[in-house]
Amino acid sequence: MKTDYDLLVIGAGPAGYVGGIRAAQLGMKAAVIESGKAGGVCLNIGCIPSKAIIHQAELFRSLPDLQALGVTADVSGFSYEKVFTASRKAAERLSKGVEYLLKKNKVELIKGRAHVEGSGRIRLQGDKELTAKNVLIATGSSPRRLRGFDFDEERLLSSQGALMLRELPASICIIGGGAIGVEFAHIMNAFGVEVHLVEMMDRLLPEMDAEAVGVLASSFKKRGIRTYLSTRALSWEKNGAKESGGLSVLLSGPGGELKLEAEKLLVVTGRVPNTTDLGLEQAGVNLEGGFINVGDHYQTAVPGIFAAGDVLATPMLAHAASREAEIAVEFMAGNSPPPRLDPGGIPAAVYCEPQVAGFGYGEEQAKEAGLKFKKAVFPYRGVGKAVAVQSVEGLVKILSDRDSGEIVGAWVAGSEATELIHELLLARSSELLPADLVAAVHAHPTFSEAVSEAARILEGGAIHI
Numbered sequence: 001m002k003t004d005y006d007l008l009v010i011g012a013g014p015a016g017y018v019g020g021i022r023a024a025q026l027g028m029k030a031a032v033i034e035s036g037k038a039g040g041v042c043l044n045i046g047c048i049p050s051k052a053i054i055h056q057a058e059l060f061r062s063l064p065d066l067q068a069l070g071v072t073a074d075v076s077g078f079s080y081e082k083v084f085t086a087s088r089k090a091a092e093r094l095s096k097g098v099e100y101l102l103k104k105n106k107v108e109l110i111k112g113r114a115h116v117e118g119s120g121r122i123r124l125q126g127d128k129e130l131t132a133k134n135v136l137i138a139t140g141s142s143p144r145r146l147r148g149f150d151f152d153e154e155r156l157l158s159s160q161g162a163l164m165l166r167e168l169p170a171s172i173c174i175i176g177g178g179a180i181g182v183e184f185a186h187i188m189n190a191f192g193v194e195v196h197l198v199e200m201m202d203r204l205l206p207e208m209d210a211e212a213v214g215v216l217a218s219s220f221k222k223r224g225i226r227t228y229l230s231t232r233a234l235s236w237e238k239n240g241a242k243e244s245g246g247l248s249v250l251l252s253g254p255g256g257e258l259k260l261e262a263e264k265l266l267v268v269t270g271r272v273p274n275t276t277d278l279g280l281e282q283a284g285v286n287l288e289g290g291f292i293n294v295g296d297h298y299q300t301a302v303p304g305i306f307a308a309g310d311v312l313a314t315p316m317l318a319h320a321a322s323r324e325a326e327i328a329v330e331f332m333a334g335n336s337p338p339p340r341l342d343p344g345g346i347p348a349a350v351y352c353e354p355q356v357a358g359f360g361y362g363e364e365q366a367k368e369a370g371l372k373f374k375k376a377v378f379p380y381r382g383v384g385k386a387v388a389v390q391s392v393e394g395l396v397k398i399l400s401d402r403d404s405g406e407i408v409g410a411w412v413a414g415s416e417a418t419e420l421i422h423e424l425l426l427a428r429s430s431e432l433l434p435a436d437l438v439a440a441v442h443a444h445p446t447f448s449e450a451v452s453e454a455a456r457i458l459e460g461g462a463i464h465i
Contacts, residue, residue: 003131003132003133004130004131004132005028005029005030005131005132005133006028006029006030006133006134007019007020007028007030007132007133007135007136008031008033008114008122008130008132008134009031009033009135009136009138009325010033010114010122010135010136010137010278011032011033011138011140012032012033012034012036012037012038012039012102012109013040013041013042013043013138013309013318014039014040014043014309014318014319014325015136015140015308015309015310015321015322015325016032016034016040016309016325017032017038017039017040017098017101017107018321018322018325018326019138019308019325019326019328019329020032020102021101021105021107022326022329023329023332024105024107025105026329026330027333028329028333030107030108031107031108031130031132032109032110033110033111033114033124034109035111035112035113038095038096038102039091039094040140041140041142042140043094044091044095045160045163045164046159046163048090048091048094049087049088049090050087050159050163050183050184051351052086052090052091053083053084053087053163053187054351054352056083056086058190058353060078061190061353065390080165080166080168080191081166081167083191084164084165087163110124112125112126114278115277115278115279116135116278116279116280116283116285116305117129117279118283118302119135119283119284119302119304120135120304122135133304133332134304134306135304135305135306136307136308136325136329137278137280137285137292137306137307137308137311138307138309138321139274139275139278139309140274140310140311140321141272141273141274141316142271142272143160143268143271144269144270144271144272146175146233146267148234148236149175149267151267155238155246155263155264155265156236156264156265157264157265157267158266158267159180159268161266162184168188168191168192169193169263170193170263171194171196171262171264172184172188172194172195172196172263172264172265173196173249173260173264173265173266174188174195174196174197174268175198175233175265175266176198176199176267176268176269176270177198177199177201177203177206178199178205178206178207178268178269178270179205179348179350180268181197181199181204181266181268182197182205182216182350182352183350183351183352184268187352189223189225194262195224195225196226196228196262197220197225197226197227198227198228198231198232198233198249199227199228199230199231200231200232201229201230202230204216204220204227204229205356207348208350208362208411209364209409209411210363210364211395211397211411212356212358212362212395212397212412212413213356215354215394215395215413215414216350216352216354216356216413218393219393228253228258230254231251231252231253232251233249233251233267234250234251234257235249235250236248236265239261246261246264247261247262247263247264248260248261271310271316273290273291273292273310273311273312274310274311275290275292276290283302283305284301285301285307286300286301289313291311291313292307292311294306294340296339296340297327297328297330297331297337298324298325298340299328299331306331306332308321308324308325308328309321314340314341314343317346317348319347320341320346323341327339327340327341344359344408344409345359345428345429346359347422347425349417350418353415354391354394354413354414354417355412355414355415355416355417356411356417357417357418357421358397358409358411358412358421359410359421359424359425359428360399360407360409360410360428361408363397363409366399366408366409372401373400373402374401374402375397375398375399375400376398376434376454376455376456376457376458377395377396377397377454378397378450378453378454378462378465379392379465380393380394380395380396380414380415380447380450382450382462382465383447383450383453383464384444384449385445385446385449386414386415386447386450388445389415391415393413394412394414394415394417394450395411395414396410396411396420396424396450396451396453396454397411398424398434398457398458400433400434400458405435405458406428407424407432407433408428410424412424412450414447416447420447420448420450420451423451424437424451434455434456435455435459437452437455438455438456438459449464453465
């Protein structure tokens with residue numbers, strides 16, 4: 001049967017636009033359907049604008065260092081509106097860049113909402129029907145709503161609402177100590193906002209290695225960020241009729257109930273897949289808990305329908321989404337790509353200061369799994385570069401199989417952690433051993449020397465500690 005396209009992608013985020021471009025590179029006629037801006041949540045109201053704001057926050061935090069050199073800085077004219085504007089410029093520039101890349105690769109960008117009618121059939125809003133040999137569902141995710149805490153984006157904010165603030169509150173209570181929560185805690189504190197950070201688990205970033213996260217927790221405490229662990233948010237109420245009136249949040253923790261006062265409340269307790277109102281179940285696609293079930297190459301139970309990104313029960317990370325889409329498209333094209341991503345090989349990265357990044361097993365997870373492993377921890381204070389630039393808060397941690405020496409997990413906390421982690425990830429994916437990391441000459445002085453020194457510990461002993 002003749003079709004309009006070889007591939008129709010629903011969603012132009014990191015999975016969607018990458019999938020569309022890769023399809024075109026493989027000789028397929030492809031189009032991407034998007035109801036919003038090209039680039040999806042990550043680029044427009046997520047990863048990119050948040051990192052732009054984090055950059056501005058770190059510049060602001062550097063003022064005391066300048067003052068220590070005798071520089072007089074007048075911050076009376078500081079305007080958070082300009083920080084917001086810079087973040088929007090970064091997002092808009094990259095969104096236009098995605099549109100350019102799609103056009104360059106002859107991938108049609110179709111504006112509108114799509115509904116899946118069945119294998120190879122998509123109906124656009126307005127009842128126009130398109131046909132394709134293959135369909136890729138890449139509609140991303142949305143902020144999870146906490147019962148009793150409905151977003152109004154004035155006092156009670158989602159992550160999107162927090163990114164769209166044009167002026168800072170005097171104080172904020174953040175519910176959720178995951179990656180998004182700690183990044184916003186870092187941003188707000190850097191600009192002088194009083195921050196209360198609430199997490200229902202017994203530590204921040206509960207899916208990451210506890211020792212690595214401890215570096216961040218210690219830094220947050222020194223900076224005056226008030227953290228409430230093993231604590232749940234029960235309810236909230238407005239204080240006064242006006243937006244500036246603030247609010248009260250009732251918490252329940254180890255010491256009983258506690259009421260906090262803050263000007264704003266930010267709820268970041270996870271995200272949910274955007275799979276409703278797409279017609280997926282009627283088309284025969286299997287869902288579980290809102291997530292799409294897929295096979296080894298991201299194919300669904302319906303021939304010709306694939307899925308990638310946050311709509312899957314896989315790590316909700318932009319880089320994972322992009323690679324999943326590539327694997328699916330390679331499979332559609334008749335190639336033999338590797339099977340679905342190994343979660344242990346997907347890096348997680350948190351961009352506050354100090355940064356935290358890692359992959360594979362954390363120490364606690366390795367113990368729970370019954371692995372026999374060796375661990376090495378090398379502190380930043382033993383690295384010349386860290387001392388020279390006054391960034392000694394941090395560590396590199398490597399877990400290796402006791403028998404084979406294979407790297408089963410690695411974690412970095414501190415400056416440049418989100419960059420350093422990739423040397424360790426490459427070593428794991430290339431089946432290199434710690435001895436190979438030691439053998440590679442690392443430039444001096446660099447933070448990467450901490451990676452080499454941690455590997456040396458596993459091989460018999462570090463030099464610089």
